[in-house]
Amino acid sequence: MAHSNKDKETSGRFSYEGLDRVIHERARLSILTSLITNKRGLLFGDLKRLCALSDGNLSRHLQVLQEAKLIAVSKGFEKNRPQTVCRITALGRSRYLEYVEVLEQVVRDAASPVPSSKVVCSPPTEASICWLACDSAWSSAKGSGGASAAKRDCND
Numbered sequence: 821m822a823h824s825n826k827d828k829e830t831s832g833r834f835s836y837e838g839l840d841r842v843i844h845e846r847a848r849l850s851i852l853t854s855l856i857t858n859k860r861g862l863l864f865g866d867l868k869r870l871c872a873l874s875d876g877n878l879s880r881h882l883q884v885l886q887e888a889k890l891i892a893v894s895k896g897f898e899k900n901r902p903q904t905v906c907r908i909t910a911l912g913r914s915r916y917l918e919y920v921e922v923l924e925q926v927v928r929d930a931a932s933p934v935p936s937s938k939v940v941c942s943p944p945t946e947a948s949i950c951w952l953a954c955d956s957a958w959s960s961a962k963g964s965g966g967a968s969a970a971k972r973d974c975n976d
Contacts, residue, residue: 847878850873863906
């Protein structure tokens with residue numbers, strides 16, 4: 821889901837539509853990261869421990885991921901004990917990797933400066949001009965000992 825330069829100009833440089841809302845939530849990102857690194861899947865208890873989630877919290881996030889078809893949950897028994905195994909699906913793997921690509925773009929964008937020709941400032945308002953004038957007067961007055969007079973002038 822990479823954006824072309826033309827897309828960025830029209831939609832905004834820092835508009836990251838590829839940050840999938842289902843994946844972007846911290847707990848679900850933890851779950852998917854755990855599952856993508858364990859090809860056989862993980863038991864519910866192991867996933868709970870790895871992601872530091874309560875039973876109820878993990879269950880709810882698994883439900884959201886399962887409804888989005890990003891994971892598969894299978895229930896069975898091992899030595900007469902119930903087991904829940906969670907695995908990432910092919911769609912889940914694909915969407916996770918797309919998400920990571922967008923996240924990497926966020927990091928690249930944060931590391932590169934915005935060209936000054938692209939920065940758009942709002943036109944000054946009377947209040948902002950007054951604030952700038954007061955700030956300048958206050959800075960100059962502090963050095964000359966007339967700070968209280970400058971402060972009074974700005975508050976008028």
